[in-house]
Amino acid sequence: MATIKDVAKLAGVGVGTVSRYLSGNASISQKTMDKVATAMAELNYRPNSMARSLSSKKSNIIGLWVPSFSGSFHRKMLQTIERELRKRDKHIILANAEDATTDEERIACLDYLIERDCDGILMSCPELSVIELAKIEARYPKVVFINRDIEELSQKTFSADHYQGGKLAAQHLVALGHRDIAVVSGRMSAQDAKKRHQGFVDELKLSGIEIDDDLVESGGYSFEQGALATQRLLHKDKPFTAIFCGNDNSAMAAMATLHREGLCVGEDVSVVGYDDIDISSYTSPAMTSIHVPLEEISRNACHQLLNLCYDEQLPIEHSFEPTLTIRKSTGIVRK
Template sequence: MATIKDVAKLAEVGVGTVSRSLSGNGGVSAKAQQRISQAMLQLNYRPNSFARALSTQRSNIIGVWLPSLSGSFHQHILHAIELELRRHDKHLILANAEGAGSNEACLQHLDYLIRRDCDGVLMVCPEMAVSDLLSAQASYPPLVFINHSVDLLSAESFSVDHYLGGRLAAIALLEQGHQNIACITGRLSAQDAQQRQQGFVNELARQDRPINPRLVIEGSFDFEECRAAIHQLLSSGLAFDALFCGNDKVALVALSMLQSAGIKVPQQVAVLGYDNVDFAAYASPPLSTISIPIEQMASAACRRVLNMAYDLQLTIPKVESPRFIARASTP
């Protein structure tokens, strides 16, 4: 197997020149660079990534911390991050904190990424305490937060206007004439779920249609917990003519369970989701939803961490506002 010394000998340059060529640090003449490239090709030389990291003090790896790997929401985020990193010849290491429980246990997964010499870390962390995020940001390499607004770290936190998303859901259902609107929220310990629900409830109250608290059920985005929440709503005996769901996964389960119970959608109950993930348009009936720019949010956050970690000047796009997407699950 060829070594850097073999490349230097064939290219008739010093080992230090080859090292500077590989790292991109320091001047290498065009002629020397051409000879080095030809020598590497001739010898089928592949630079050792660990050796390169030692010489540059950079691993070219960005860590991604996720609370869960389930669901299309996180898949869209990962897809956007991976594409952005690939454009800049960087790589990804993933830490999945699902089931970790406490904030302290979750932060141990952050330590896992740091121990692997990540140059920066992206955290999808709507349920993490702000105090923990501030502490982590002060202690670790560049950290950028996705789907979490931290006022004291506004430049490093990227989220969506979930309050507006909740308002748009209320406006859409009220404009369709619905009187008794039920809601299955996400886990209200999460910032995004709180903001979404607050916008929804406040808009209903503003239009003199306050929601019946008994028609609000806190759920989560686990399939079994989705089923349990919808079963609780159907078993309550309370009449409702529309259902706003905290995400499209909950709405998909609702479509199935409502129709299994003999309730026609949208004739008897309209169903509105949230996120506009890939399967929403292919549900039966196709799901009306509040579309949020998941991949744009993730891409913007990724560009921020790249700028911080590698002194780049990438343009960071403004994250767009949510919007209502009308399909057949609402009139």
């Protein structure tokens, strides 16, 4: 196996020059860089990652904090970020707050990543307050937030316009002729859930439709919670012809629950999901959903952190608009 000394000898330079080339932090002429790169290629030399970290004083590790590893939403986020990091020979450490019930427990997950010498941290943190996030940023500046929109931290926050997403769902149901509409919401303690719900309600009001409070149930984001919320709606003496769900897991659970109760999704009751995860087009019937450009959001957040941590100059976008993907779960126009 080739060593750094072998590379230096073949390139005709000192070992220190090769070390500086690997660290990327020293001024070396382009001619010398080409000689070292050629020697490395000829010898099939792969630098030891630990040695490179010691040389550059970087761990080349990025931390990712998410509220849960379950579900397609965070899996897609993880896949996108891991792919972007791997392109640049960076690694990832994961932490999740699935069992956390307090801010202290959630922040303990962040401490777990900090203690492992991550060069920077990406956080998807819907339930932490703006004040808590500002405290985190002040304490640990090399952090970027995913699925949050904070004006004071605008360069470090990446999110879709969830208010607009809620409006799109309302516009679609109104256009189909629905007026008695139920909601299976996400956790209203989360910023994105509140924004999409508010956009939905505000858009309905523009059409003269008021949501009955009895037809709003919290479904969290899991299949089980979505099914229970739908059952509660069905057991009330309040008819409805459509349900808007806070995410696609809840929407799939709602569709299954309606089917078990003998109702036809798309005819008796229309269902709109949110996120447009991959499986949405494979449900029966295929599910109408608000598409959130999660890959683009995650990629840009990752690029911003790479810029902060490693002085890269990757292009960044901050504007991400949701779109409506219409499928058969919203069925026909009602008279």
